[in-house]
Amino acid sequence: MKKVFDVVIVGGGIVGCAVAWYFSHFDLEILLLEKESDVCCGVSKANTGIIHSRSYWTPSTLKGELHLRSLVLFPQAEKELNLHSPQTGALTVALIREEMTFLKVLKERGNISGAEIIGPKESIEIEPSLNPRIFACYYDPETRIISPFALNLALAEFAALNGVHFILDEEVTGFESMGNRIRILGRNDWYLGKRVINCAGLYATKLARLSNDAVSAHRFFRGQYFVLDRECAPLIRHVLYPVPTEESKGILVSPTPEGNILVGPNFEPVDEEDTATTFWGLKEVEEGARKLIPFLPLEQTITTFSGLRPTLPERDFRIFFSSSLPGLLHLCGIESPGLTASLGIAEYVGEKLKDSGITLREKRISPRTAFPVFRNCGFEERERLIAENPDWGKIICRCEEVTLAEVKHALSSPIPASTLDGLKRRVRVMAGRCQGGFCGMYLPTIMMQELDCDVKEVFKSTRGSFYLLGKIEDVVKENAPTC
Amino acid sequence: MPRHVEAQVVVIGGGPAGMAAALSSFENGAEPVFLLERGKYLGGILNQCIHPGFGLHYFGEELTGPEYAEQFIERLKKTRVEVFLDTTVLEITKDRVVRAVNPAGVWEFRAENVVLSMGCRERTRGMLRIPGHRPAGIFTAGLAQYLVNIEGYLPGKEIVILGSGDIGLIMARRLTLEGACVKAVVEIKDSLSGLLRNYVQCLLDFDIPLLLSHTVTNILGKDRVEGVVVNKVNTHGQIIPEGEQFIGCDTLLLSVGLIPENDLSKKAGIPLCPFTGGPFVDEYFACDLEGFFACGNVAAVFDLVDYVTMVSTMVGGKIGSPSLDRKPPRHMLVPASGVSQVIPQRIREGKEGFLFIRSQHAFRDAVLSLSLEGREFQAMRIPLCYPSEMVKVNLQDIQWPSEKGEVQISIRGKRIHGVG
Ligand SMILES: Cc1cc2nc3c(=O)[nH]c(=O)nc-3n(C[C@H](O)[C@H](O)[C@H](O)COP(=O)(O)OP(=O)(O)OC[C@H]3O[C@@H](n4cnc5c(N)ncnc54)[C@H](O)[C@@H]3O)c2cc1C
Numbered sequence: 002m003k004k005v006f007d008v009v010i011v012g013g014g015i016v017g018c019a020v021a022w023y024f025s026h027f028d029l030e031i032l033l034l035e036k037e038s039d040v041c042c043g044v045s046k047a048n049t050g051i052i053h054s055r056s057y058w059t060p061s062t063l064k065g066e067l068h069l070r071s072l073v074l075f076p077q078a079e080k081e082l083n084l085h086s087p088q089t090g091a092l093t094v095a096l097i098r099e100e101m102t103f104l105k106v107l108k109e110r111g112n113i114s115g116a117e118i119i120g121p122k123e124s125i126e127i128e129p130s131l132n133p134r135i136f137a138c139y140y141d142p143e144t145r146i147i148s149p150f151a152l153n154l155a156l157a158e159f160a161a162l163n164g165v166h167f168i169l170d171e172e173v174t175g176f177e178s179m180g181n182r183i184r185i186l187g188r189n190d191w192y193l194g195k196r197v198i199n200c201a202g203l204y205a206t207k208l209a210r211l212s213n214d215a216v217s218a219h220r221f222f223r224g225q226y227f228v229l230d231r232e233c234a235p236l237i238r239h240v241l242y243p244v245p246t247e248e249s250k251g252i253l254v255s256p257t258p259e260g261n262i263l264v265g266p267n268f269e270p271v272d273e274e275d276t277a278t279t280f281w282g283l284k285e286v287e288e289g290a291r292k293l294i295p296f297l298p299l300e301q302t303i304t305t306f307s308g309l310r311p312t313l314p315e316r317d318f319r320i321f322f323s324s325s326l327p328g329l330l331h332l333c334g335i336e337s338p339g340l341t342a343s344l345g346i347a348e349y350v351g352e353k354l355k356d357s358g359i360t361l362r363e364k365r366i367s368p369r370t371a372f373p374v375f376r377n378c379g380f381e382e383r384e385r386l387i388a389e390n391p392d393w394g395k396i397i398c399r400c401e402e403v404t405l406a407e408v409k410h411a412l413s414s415p416i417p418a419s420t421l422d423g424l425k426r427r428v429r430v431m432a433g434r435c436q437g438g439f440c441g442m443y444l445p446t447i448m449m450q451e452l453d454c455d456v457k458e459v460f461k462s463t464r465g466s467f468y469l470l471g472k473i474e475d476v477v478k479e480n481a482p483t484c
Numbered sequence: 485m486p487r488h489v490e491a492q493v494v495v496i497g498g499g500p501a502g503m504a505a506a507l508s509s510f511e512n513g514a515e516p517v518f519l520l521e522r523g524k525y526l527g528g529i530l531n532q533c534i535h536p537g538f539g540l541h542y543f544g545e546e547l548t549g550p551e552y553a554e555q556f557i558e559r560l561k562k563t564r565v566e567v568f569l570d571t572t573v574l575e576i577t578k579d580r581v582v583r584a585v586n587p588a589g590v591w592e593f594r595a596e597n598v599v600l601s602m603g604c605r606e607r608t609r610g611m612l613r614i615p616g617h618r619p620a621g622i623f624t625a626g627l628a629q630y631l632v633n634i635e636g637y638l639p640g641k642e643i644v645i646l647g648s649g650d651i652g653l654i655m656a657r658r659l660t661l662e663g664a665c666v667k668a669v670v671e672i673k674d675s676l677s678g679l680l681r682n683y684v685q686c687l688l689d690f691d692i693p694l695l696l697s698h699t700v701t702n703i704l705g706k707d708r709v710e711g712v713v714v715n716k717v718n719t720h721g722q723i724i725p726e727g728e729q730f731i732g733c734d735t736l737l738l739s740v741g742l743i744p745e746n747d748l749s750k751k752a753g754i755p756l757c758p759f760t761g762g763p764f765v766d767e768y769f770a771c772d773l774e775g776f777f778a779c780g781n782v783a784a785v786f787d788l789v790d791y792v793t794m795v796s797t798m799v800g801g802k803i804g805s806p807s808l809d810r811k812p813p814r815h816m817l818v819p820a821s822g823v824s825q826v827i828p829q830r831i832r833e834g835k836e837g838f839l840f841i842r843s844q845h846a847f848r849d850a851v852l853s854l855s856l857e858g859r860e861f862q863a864m865r866i867p868l869c870y871p872s873e874m875v876k877v878n879l880q881d882i883q884w885p886s887e888k889g890e891v892q893i894s895i896r897g898k899r900i901h902g903v904g
């Protein structure tokens with residue numbers, strides 16, 4: 002007999018994991034299916050990581066409504082998730098007088114105490130690297146930043162700790178009706194659910210169309226970024242927004258909780274899955290950012306990346322039950338501010354399911370404890386950790402000061418890392434200024450030992466992304482020289 | 485509680501620079517001397533350089549990297565220098581507190597003298613801003629060298645190498661010998677970055693094409709590298725869009741330069757030279773901040789380990805020596821036309837030690853010129869010079885003028901294009 006789950010979630014991005022987090026507070030059998038070998042592999046891994054304030058909500062939209070709801074939920078959630086989102090505040094920069102109207106709109110829309118419109122002089126006082134030739138700024142003390150990896154993982158770990166089953170490497174390929182159940186077809190197996198929530202991010206409209214639901218296909222808009230060295234951190238104190246364009250919030254300069262600076266994103270239509278960076282895209286980002294910070298030290302770039310926004314023509318979220326398969330809920334068009342709105346989305350999905358007859362009975366939950374981060378520990382704390390376990394005294398990543406203990410823990414945590422990128426998202430190996438030049442020497446061996454695998458199974462991300470070809474002797478035996 | 489240790493000398497980094505400095509300071513009477521190394525072995529980068537080419541100047545014979553290192557490891561064993569392996573220094577303060585961790589715990593050394601010898605790290609793809617996908621299969625050449633020579637892994641089968649520095653050239657040969665196919669070495673400049681002898685022995689002898697005035701402009705492949713796009717560049721280094729070519733490969737190695745590893749020095753507030761990327765030093769390799777010395781690749785990227793040993797041995801001898809009173813330097817040396825780096829940058833007496841100069845281009849029939857406030861006071865002939873080989877001059881061969889001031893160092897001569 003197949004187990005029947007009350008709720009099956011498709012997709013382990015921030016939204017799918019927020020939904021899992023939400024339902025894990027109730028007495029329900031929950032399953033989450035994710036096609037990649039890890040959570041946080043889609044849109045959620047490549048964005049600006051800003052918790053946009055109330056000034057940035059979009060009235061008369063679903064995304065706006067869920068944005069506001071989410072902001073209310075964040076403080077309590079951060080406690081049980083053991084997460085922290087630094088409140089940096091933000092400056093929205095009007096370069097010319099004509100842009101003032103928008104600053105006023107923001108101020109009214111947010112109605113945030115302490116928010117104000119300030120002139121260039123005052124702006125420079127609080128953000129010294131700012132372009133001195135701006136017209137004015139809207140200062141918003143509420144804006145916060147968060148690591149999207151940390152958020153996605155904390156939500157997933159909390160859910161796992163509180164009983165949600167995760168199956169990774171399982172791509173959902175379709176749905177079938179089975180009486181009052183839904184049969185979820187995967188590449189490897191099939192599953193039964195009373196309710197199914199399609200949180201497939203970029204692929205959500207594709208899945209919706211598989212169940213014959215009428216929704217326009219996502220169009221994808223790419224955003225490219227620079228990541229600057231931590232050394233530049235003192236340069237920027239606030240999230241810096243330009244006045245937005247029709248399509249997006251524009252090219253930002255923003256601090257990250259880890260102390261890097263993010264510069265981007267631009268907005269360009271692309272084909273599905275094209276997350277390459279381009280010469281022209283990066284140039285556009287550079288030019289945009291220099292209007293805010295003329296002397297931005299882009300020579301201190303440690304890496305560049307890009308992410309895709311899945312958009313619907315109406316540029317809003319669409320959350321709706323399937324017309325062909327009752328009990329199947331689709332979440333489409335979850336573009337920006339999907340991260341900010343994620344908790345609100347989860348609560349809204351909860352209400353939808355309740356309305357559809359699912360009983361939500363609260364259960365006792367265990368809060369998530371955070372594992373120590375060596376870099377943030379004082380010397381006394383470090384001494385204590387090393388005394389407990391000598392692996393804390395072995396530095397594996399010199400740039401981010403990550404220890405062997407942290408790497409091993411990430412490989413065996415509730416949602417364990419199984420790839421190099423998975424480790425990077427959890428403990429920041431390969432994420433510093435040398436980009437794996439140092440830890441890249443040791444990580445394959447550690448992974449082989451801890452995961453009990455062959456060197457050929459050490460992957461960067463997907464199953465095709467092998468890090469090394471193999472032992473020299475074996476490779477030479479298997480292959481004749483290629484030239 | 486952290487372990488507190490008083491030391492006369494703490495040496496950070498156990499490569500050739502750190503080993504020589506620790507040895508010679510001990511042999512000249514300093515004690516206790518601590519040598520802190522984050523790796524499992526002493527030797528630094530030498531351990532992964534299994535090719536011969538070390539020690540010709542210092543030992544008068546060609547050794548491999550590990551053989552060269554072994555000479556010093558053996559000598560260290562005969563001293564009371566305390567070697568800490570598996571020990572990473574995380575912080576130094578301007579008053580010479582050195583904080584480190586190892587599997588035994590947290591350590592705090594209070595040192596009279598600190599020798600910085602942390603070596604260098606490699607430039608990455610991000611710094612070059614090479615656009616494209618971000619698949620597996622992109623390695624810096626030194627990382628690949630470690631994985632091949634120490635761990636015995638082959639990174640890929642079909643390789644493109646960006647940058648014609650020595651590490652890239654040596655890896656081209658190594659990977660070919662191990663059964664991989666090196667499709668091309670791509671160099672943005674119109675001349676070779678590495679040594680001519682490495683070009684001959686590592687590329688020519690194996691028919692590996694060298695594409696000068698070319699660069700990688702795109703990386704393809706979603707999971708693993710599937711190829712790179714290569715374009716010609718003009719004399720200003722700008723990309724020429726016409727005639728781009730695709731080279732299929734599963735691996736891209738980057739041999740695009742080294743950066744002295746000075747994260748610790750910066751945190752301690754030691755002033756750094758924008759040209760070398762290392763601390764400003766005087767002829768005794770003492771930094772501007774009292775009690776600190778910098779030797780080896782942390783001070784400037786040295787191509788020859790022999791020079792590293794020479795300088796570091798001198799530093800060890802000078803530590804604690806009274807001749808090192810902190811008189812303000814008489815001369816400040818700066819690179820001028822044709823020169824990219826000069827080390828040392830400060831001259832106090834100008835009587836002993838060496839001056840190392842890296843030229844910007846390859847020159848034939850060149851003249852090395854030193855001028856004070858625009859007036860040339862010395863000119864020396866150099867038949868040939870390459871950016872890949874520092875020019876070494878004995879300080880005592882220079883007639884330093886009695887006036888104080890800034891000394892500009894320039895090289896003029898006939899430019900050599902191509903591989904020379
Ligand atoms: C450039 C950019 C900048 C942004 N900046 C911000 C910001 O600053 N603040 C903010 O609030 N929001 C921001 N956003 C929006 C935010 O990142 C997204 O809305 C959010 O991450 C969406 O999460 P998700 O879970 O819906 O999607 P994803 O993270 O894409 O998750 C979907 C998951 O489903 C899996 N999946 C797909 N198909 C299947 C299948 N068939 N079977 C099983 N699994 C499947 C995928 O592998 C993926 O893991 C930004 C977005 C972009 C692109």
Ligand SMILES: Cc1cc2nc3c(=O)[nH]c(=O)nc-3n(C[C@H](O)[C@H](O)[C@H](O)COP(=O)(O)OP(=O)(O)OC[C@H]3O[C@@H](n4cnc5c(N)ncnc54)[C@H](O)[C@@H]3O)c2cc1C
Binds near residue numbers: 497527530650651
């Ligand atoms: C690939 C390659 C090939 C070369 N080939 C030749 C050649 O053929 N002939 C030749 O003469 N020269 C060659 N060289 C040059 C020569 O090897 C270098 O000049 C020399 O190794 C520099 O010595 P070093 O001690 O300054 O640095 P390194 O050898 O890099 O040693 C630095 C040491 O410091 C340690 N360290 C760094 N930070 C810390 C910290 N925070 N805490 C503790 N320890 C730390 C490192 O682990 C390392 O062991 C080559 C160099 C390279 C990279």
